[in-house]
Amino acid sequence: MAPVTELTVGQVAQRSGVAVxxxxxxxxxxxIRSHRTSGNQRxxxxxxxxxxxxxxxxxxxGISLAGIGAALQSLPEGRTPTxxxxxxxxxxxxxxxxQKISQLKKLRDGLTDCIGCGCMSIDxxxxxxxxxxxxxxxxxxxxxxxER
Amino acid sequence: MAPVTELTVGQVAQRSGVAVxxxxxxxxxxxIRSHRTSGNQRxxxxxxxxxxxxxxxxxxxGISLAGIGAALQSLPEGRTPTxxxxxxxxxxxxxxxxQKISQLKKLRDGLTDCIGCGCMSIDxxxxxxxxxxxxxxxxxxxxxxxER
DNA sequence: GCTTGACCTCAAGTTAAGTTGAGCTTGTAA
DNA sequence: TTACAAGCTCAACTTAACTTGAGGTCAAGC
Numbered sequence: 001m002a003p004v005t006e007l008t009v010g011q012v013a014q015r016s017g018v019a020v021x022x023x024x025x026x027x028x029x030x031x032i033r034s035h036r037t038s039g040n041q042r043x044x045x046x047x048x049x050x051x052x053x054x055x056x057x058x059x060x061x062g063i064s065l066a067g068i069g070a071a072l073q074s075l076p077e078g079r080t081p082t083x084x085x086x087x088x089x090x091x092x093x094x095x096x097x098x099q100k101i102s103q104l105k106k107l108r109d110g111l112t113d114c115i116g117c118g119c120m121s122i123d124x125x126x127x128x129x130x131x132x133x134x135x136x137x138x139x140x141x142x143x144x145x146x147e148r
Numbered sequence: 149m150a151p152v153t154e155l156t157v158g159q160v161a162q163r164s165g166v167a168v169x170x171x172x173x174x175x176x177x178x179x180i181r182s183h184r185t186s187g188n189q190r191x192x193x194x195x196x197x198x199x200x201x202x203x204x205x206x207x208x209x210g211i212s213l214a215g216i217g218a219a220l221q222s223l224p225e226g227r228t229p230t231x232x233x234x235x236x237x238x239x240x241x242x243x244x245x246x247q248k249i250s251q252l253k254k255l256r257d258g259l260t261d262c263i264g265c266g267c268m269s270i271d272x273x274x275x276x277x278x279x280x281x282x283x284x285x286x287x288x289x290x291x292x293x294x295e296r
Numbered sequence: 297g298c299t300t301g302a303c304c305t306c307a308a309g310t311t312a313a314g315t316t317g318a319g320c321t322t323g324t325a326a
Numbered sequence: 327t328t329a330c331a332a333g334c335t336c337a338a339c340t341t342a343a344c345t346t347g348a349g350g351t352c353a354a355g356c
Contacts, residue, residue: 021345039352041303061255097256107209108245169315187322189333
């Protein structure tokens with residue numbers, strides 16, 4: 001058997017749980033890289049599994065592929081990510097996660113208030129009325145409902 | 149001036165902070181309703197503001213329009229939502245929110261562990277390896293990274 | 297040496313949630 | 327009564343993240 005160091009796209013797909021077409025797609029987006037055999041088939045180093053795993057985790061956290069790409073770019077060109085690199089990324093993403101969590105919490109608390117309090121006349125509900133307030137404040141400024 | 153009970157699409161747009169085109173769109177999706185003037189222009193009852201507000205809140209919470217539609221369907225046909233109805237919806241959505249929050253927390257804690265612990269060899273990282281484990285467990289079953 | 301399954305490329309399709317534009321109609325204020 | 331802002335419909339475009347399909351190549355086992 002050939003050394004296990006090189007993986008075909010199918011093998012990567014199976015081990016990572018990501019479809020072959022998605023791997024192709026990630027490649028077009030510059031998120032992963034491969035070299036080709038003489039017969040033009042993709043071959044991946046084992047580190048691609050790390051990358052794909054990172055990509056999936058980040059997506060799960062709600063980061064766009066573009067964002068993930070940017071983060072991965074920050075890694076020294078073509079280098080297999082070290083623990084330092086990973087550390088950096090996960091710290092950054094952890095912060096993003098924290099932000100998202102607190103945003104959601106604010107919303108939830110808003111809803112909770114709406115349920116618990118007497119505001120159920122709806123018309124006085126703080127959440128419900130943010131919109132209206134915005135409108136009255138003038139522009140159609142598309143501010144999000146949540147305070148940032 | 150005519151009684152303020154009926155709103156034009158433009159007025160709804162302004163008061164709700166939602167674009168006219170979005171209101172049209174919501175209507176095609178059955179999320180809001182209007183009747184027409186003899187000249188075929190939309191007129192809305194004031195309760196549309198409630199509906200739109202609910203829609204926006206739910207979206208903010210990460211619920212899809214389809215999901216919102218389903219929830220709104222559960223309200224008695226064509227009735228203006230009462231405080232009871234709203235209560236029901238917000239309770240349900242609050243639960244969804246809670247779930248989302250705890251999902252994110254799990255992910256964050258996973259990341260945090262990865263940062264703090266010695267697992268930074270990456271290869272032993274619990275997050276990183278969920279994929280691989282899945283692959284080994286057999287199918288390409290597209291399970292999400294997070295436990296539910 | 298042939299069959300078969302894995303690969304390859306490239307174009308087009310998909311879903312969500314709208315936006316944009318064209319061409320035409322209403323409604324209202326001067 | 328006329329101008330012009332606001333409405334109307336319908337089709338097409340947008341972005342993200344892929345998937346699907348067509349048409350053709352590669353490689354490995356029998």
